[in-house]
Amino acid sequence: QVQLVESGGGLVQAGGPLRLSCAYSTRTFSGYTMGWFRQAPGKEREFVAAISRNSLRIYYADSVKGRFTISRDNAKGTVYLRMTSLKAEDTAVYYCAAGITAQAMTVRMYDYWGQGTQVTVSS
Numbered sequence: 001q002v003q004l005v006e007s008g009g010g011l012v013q014a015g016g017p018l019r020l021s022c023a024y025s026t027r028t029f030s031g032y033t034m035g036w037f038r039q040a041p042g043k044e045r046e047f048v049a050a051i052s053r054n055s056l057r058i059y060y061a062d063s064v065k066g067r068f069t070i071s072r073d074n075a076k077g078t079v080y081l082r083m084t085s086l087k088a089e090d091t092a093v094y095y096c097a098a099g100i101t102a103q104a105m106t107v108r109m110y111d112y113w114g115q116g117t118q119v120t121v122s123s
Contacts, residue, residue, distance in 0.1 A: 004029075004096045009117030016121075017084045022096030022114055026077040029112075033104045034072055034079040038092035038119075045095065047105045049081060059105055064090075088123040 008020040035050035049070040050059045058070055072079040094117050097110035
């Protein structure tokens with residue numbers, strides 16, 4: 001069974017940090033681009049960050065550039081999203097995703113999705 005399992009969400013004060021993790025099968029996803037997306041209530045799911053299979057290419061949405069850092073450890077089968085200087089507008093359900101396309105920054109480019117983890121930033 002193909003699985004992506006997110007963890008690390010929660011309630012955090014504005015300006016604070018939070019780190020999300022997503023566990024994946026190394027046998028299945030080591031060669032995939034891994035991405036993070038988020039979806040706030042009433043809004044469409046939006047791209048946050050993506051990292052290529054060998055971590056050489058990394059992409060960020062303009063809204064998180066300089067505040068969020070994506071990384072992965074293929075040996076552990078985990079992709080991380082380190083979030084700092086959090087703002088109220090970062091509040092959303094965050095999803096981990098895997099796609100075969102190298103430069104994947106849209107929802108349709110991803111084939112597998114986790115169940116999501118809630119991040120709430122209080123102001």
